[in-house]
Amino acid sequence: MPATLVLTRHGESEWNKKNLFTGWVDVKLTEKGEQEAKLGGERLKASNTQFDCAYTSSLQRAQKTLEIIQSEIGQTSIPVTKDEALNERHYGELQGLNKDDARNKWGEDQVHIWRRSYNVPPPGDNAESLELTAKRVLPYWKSEILPKLADGKNILIAAHGNSLRALIMDIEKLSGDQVVGLELATGVPIEFKLDIVDGEPKVTSKKIFNQSL
Numbered sequence: 001m002p003a004t005l006v007l008t009r010h011g012e013s014e015w016n017k018k019n020l021f022t023g024w025v026d027v028k029l030t031e032k033g034e035q036e037a038k039l040g041g042e043r044l045k046a047s048n049t050q051f052d053c054a055y056t057s058s059l060q061r062a063q064k065t066l067e068i069i070q071s072e073i074g075q076t077s078i079p080v081t082k083d084e085a086l087n088e089r090h091y092g093e094l095q096g097l098n099k100d101d102a103r104n105k106w107g108e109d110q111v112h113i114w115r116r117s118y119n120v121p122p123p124g125d126n127a128e129s130l131e132l133t134a135k136r137v138l139p140y141w142k143s144e145i146l147p148k149l150a151d152g153k154n155i156l157i158a159a160h161g162n163s164l165r166a167l168i169m170d171i172e173k174l175s176g177d178q179v180v181g182l183e184l185a186t187g188v189p190i191e192f193k194l195d196i197v198d199g200e201p202k203v204t205s206k207k208i209f210n211q212s213l
């Protein structure tokens with residue numbers, strides 16, 4: 001029996017709404033973000049999956065999203081692990097800047113490279129490219145989460161656009177070029193049925209619980 005893994009990017013945050021680079025800044029969900037998480041949970045409920053445990057980041061927008069989904073699916077008592085390994089990529093000196101202002105200052109192409117290239121980090125000492133993000137997300141995934149999936153456990157994760165892009169790269173074996181086009185909507189659960197063969201995930205099905213608010 002394949003195990004079920006559900007990944008959800010947090011609902012709209014206050015800084016998503018203001019169009020600001022967020023990264024590790026710990027902002028709240030907006031009311032719309034809470035509604036998105038609720039709707040995601042309602043849709044997920046229809047699949048009737050009983051989860052064995054859940055994971056989230058150390059940031060409140062992902063934690064709150066998970067809490068809302070758990071409440072919608074009626075599974076508030078499963079164990080939840082919070083770890084900064086699943087945090088959003090660190091956006092360095094871009095954190096707090098408006099994305100349109102950044103385009104005006106550095107140009108559309110440069111900002112797109114910082115946001116979506118695989119290995120070019122944004123400016124700043126702590127800044128992470130997607131590659132650097134993957135270097136902290138994937139060891140955690142491989143040591144903490146994959147072995148549980150291999151044991152047939154069903155797992156729910158609420159995290160962030162770029163930490164989940166890094167995870168999906170590994171799950172779907174996407175190249176650095178392919179991941180450039182991968183965009184995740186806020187509050188939309190993505191369900192993978194996975195067989196773990198020799199420690200590697202093999203996708204047997206993928207379903208996106210689409211929504212619009």
Ligand SMILES: O=C(O)[C@H](O)COP(=O)(O)O
Nearest residue numbers: 020021022023088115161
């Ligand atoms: O940290 C952020 O600003 C967002 O959550 C993700 O931003 P991105 O779409 O620019 O990668």
